[in-house]
Amino acid sequence: MKNWLKLLLFYLLAMLVIGFVLQTTYKNLRVNILTQRTETQKIAYSSVLQSNKILADTFYHEVLNQEKILALVHKIVHSEGDEQIIQRGLLYRALSATYQRSKKNVVKILHFHFPDNRSLLRFHLPQNVGDDLTDIRPAIALVNSSLLPVHGYEPGRYINGYRHVYPLLYHGEHIGSVEVSNPYRKIYHKVQQLETAQQTQFVFFQKKQGGLEKSFAENELYYVANEIHPDFIRSKYISELFQDQEQKEEIPTEIHNLFAQLKNNPRVQKNMSQGVAFNLSVTNNNKSFSVVFHPVADISYEKSGYLIGFTSEPNIEKLADQFLIYFLLTGTVLLAILIYRASLQSTLEEKKKTEEALKAIYDNKLTGMVTLDAEGFYKQINRQWEVMTGYSRDELLTMNFRDLSYPDEQLQTPIIERLAENVDQQTFQREKRYIRKDGSVFWGELSGTGLYDHHRRLIGMVGIITDTTDRKSAQASLLEANTIINRSPAVAFLWRNEDGWPVDYVSGNVEMLFGYSSLDFRSGKVRYLELIHADDQERVTGEVVSNSQKRTQNTFTHKPYRILTQNGEVKWVNDTTYMRRNPSGEITHYEGVVYDITELKQVENELFENKMHLEDLINEQTKDLENKVDTLETKTGQLEKSEQALIHLVEDVNESRAELQSLNSKYAAINTELKEFAYIVSHDLKAPLRAISQLTHWIAEDYANAFDEDGRMQMDLILQRVKRMDSLIEGILRYSRIGQIRGKMERIDLNELIAELVASIAPPETIQISIANELPVVYLDTLRVGQLFQNLIENAIKYMDKDKGVVEINCTKEENFWQFTISDNGPGISKKYHDKIFQIFQTLSPRDENESTGIGLALVKKIVSIYGGEIWVEAEEGHGTTFFFTLPDKEITDEKH
């Protein structure tokens, strides 16, 4: 593990060093590429400037600095008014054709100036003349004062240009100056053309202080500010003046995307502020670019801008990729070497360990080890064999292995010969005696392993000789101990702690006790547990289990138990067991000494029987006495039992009462919950129903014209159903309320009440309602009683099918109550419906035929039952109906629910 860690650390360190070296090399190469790019651009830029200067010089000398032109300028300078105007026109006329030809490729700006720096004639803007250029065009002022040509970049009122300004002298007289220039963009576009193969895109950023003050206000639309640095702007167009050849600054998006990166680069910001030349490489969308910043100075050597060249640099990308590949390859190779080395080292270490282990085995101090040749002569001996035999190494190396064998055993076939004969066996063991140098004899167990060549011929042997003298002695002692045990009555057992206690060892005398041979036990033919008497097996097993759980105790003695011998004889044995445990404390074996106590047990039984006989005699005498006492006690007991039965009866009654009370409470609670449920549900249902009803009304009204006859019918049907639903809910409410709301118990004159009810119902004239006899005064809740009568009377009216309907109310006094009847001559009710009509929501005709909720009679029944009365109906189909009900004749205080 340590080695691996070391190798890992080494690997990381090495990779760091390699990475550093590769990184440094990569940086150097990248710098080289950037430097080359910078130099190439500088050379291209210089050549363009130089060639432009040559062209300008040529144009000046060959075209402008000519007698005719100078004479015209001289005239303009020395004339005024119309004359000057005409001369200017003539100057334009003289050069116009040449200018038109040359402006496409050679000269775009041709501008004459007065000696006092005023504009004399601009060929690119001829109508604009006379403006003073002293402040905005220092080059002109410089030429007019020094009379020497000036070349360099200078921003202008309309155009930024690379200026070539020459003095004009007419016969030695200074008559002004002339500028033969190109817009600066044309210069770097030419550089760009030279760089076409390299796909360099130049962008010019003009310093605000240099040109913007003069041009920005009126040409603001044509500039973009602060794309890379706040002090610089970039023009989008050359100028309106060159619209015919207008070139919009089209910067490729991939270049434009770099601006933000450069804007956020502190080095760029710092260097641009300082106006120094620099370069850098940037990457966007996995594409590398070199960006070379060329500071551009004006004719006063002031830094006026930056010409920035952006070039796609696939070589930088490739370089980065290559270095990455180098790094990964180096890393992989190094890793492979280190893994190989680590694996080699591991193998060597393993080998060393194996050798050391072998050496340790060879040099052990317990067994002798020898290597013999095919004839049995010693080839190698370990120190222990020297100790065991008493011979020195040198002595042994001259001897044959058989030389040390005990004389009797020299007659046996040597192992080495057996190994030669039995190639497939390869290893033989033999215990035999050897004679030491001092003549003493020791027992040794020889394990010989043959050494064979690839033809399977024996070429030698490796022998391991273990001194077994002590073991031999122990075996002899053990044999003697065994003999003693076998002669004793005690049988020694070694049981495994497994099901049925299989026997691992049993002393030879077992046959004397059990009749089975020791082999019968050890072979598993006989299982010890099965020999234990069936009546004692459970007890013996229990004793073993309980003692086994006592971890602090290793020995226990069973209570004597019986065994069955081979011939079916039952014998009593005593068994003392020792529990043998493994290092974790679990019992692996039981060692037991079992000896026959049958005779002892017989004596013990006889003694017990005598004792029992004596006790029987005593018991008989005692029993007589006890019988007498029992008779007396029985009588007393009977008396006590009667008293006890009475107590139990009272307790049972109390329990039944308590159960009844509990059930009553539960029933009341359930009833209350049900009522509350009905009340809440009904109220909650009514709210949306009201909304449905209202909306349906609105729809029916607002869209009355939109519905045809069917539509209107369906709308009516909806309203009807809603109304029915409302009635049903109202019915539920009333039904649940009738049990909940307890009105005031008061005196009710039923004659008066029913007269009021009939008046409020206002039955049709075809139905006559009569009271057969004087109705009683009752002491009940007016509201409920009113509802009771009203529902029954309304029912009779509602279902009346006769032209002349008769409804009669009657009352008779019974023993403890009043019995009322309300009968009519209506359609009657079939007998099979007599019970159904009192159930809630039950109607006998479809609701569409007769709008009914089916609550009225259920309510009636509930009211009657609240007052402990009964209600029933007698009717036949086609022969009218009579409702009977009873009400209490006394004021009641406790309502039934």
Added chain:
Amino acid sequence: MWFRVILPFIFICLVQPSLIFAEPVRFAPLPMHSEDYIRREFYPFIKYLEEILQKSVQFAYRHNNKDVIEGLKTDEIDLAFLGPLPFAVISQQDPDIIPLLQFLNPDGSVGYTCSVGVFAGDHLQMKDLSKKKIALTRPYSTCGFLMTEHMLNQEGKSLTDNIFEYIGKHPDCALAVIDGRFNACGIKTSIGKKFRPLGLDLIAESQTVPSFVLVANRHTLNATEIDNVRKYLLQLKPLENQQAAELTKDWGALIKHGATPVTENDFTIFTDLLSKIHISGISE
């Protein structure tokens, strides 16, 4: 006054979605310069039209006046910025192409004049213009064939007695005379005057003609749209109102100074002239 500027914006904010879903209005400006230049000059104006119309306005550039006229006739153009002559021509052919307003000059005046220019050093007069080379702008240019011919006619001369050539823009005509390639040119007076320092003399000047006009196609624009454009543009008084001036500061030079109402009657001069003069390049 401020509400005249603000009102359209409020209006727009309320009904902005229509900008997205309505068919765009196609606006064609006078093709006096390169497409790119004209696009820059008219871009803010087009944005303002969108606000007025609550519709997207498309820049429907045509390379010459003839194509603009064709576009109006074939209902491919809904609004156009035209010189007075092209409008006079199209209005004769299609009465549903109507003038909405005419744009003001920087000094607030309306209309312009045309001149005949010669190089001062050549000492030419109108009476000398026979068998001379005369530079003209374009057939549909008001100061091109029509007004030059009219001025020559008034002196008993005619372009047909001379060699004339359409060479493009007004400054090109001026410079063509100054550099001696032509003896005279027909030119907008205001432009001709700028070339005075190079010796361009304007030897004749026409009567005032209406300014450049914004015309609408009644086939494709409804009355409300036409009224709105007219109303909101006339409301702007950049020469009087600072806010309006701020709004129009980036508009093209010919449209940034505001507008004034115009009717078909203002173009009767052209109706008369066109009945007498057949413009070479248009009439044949």
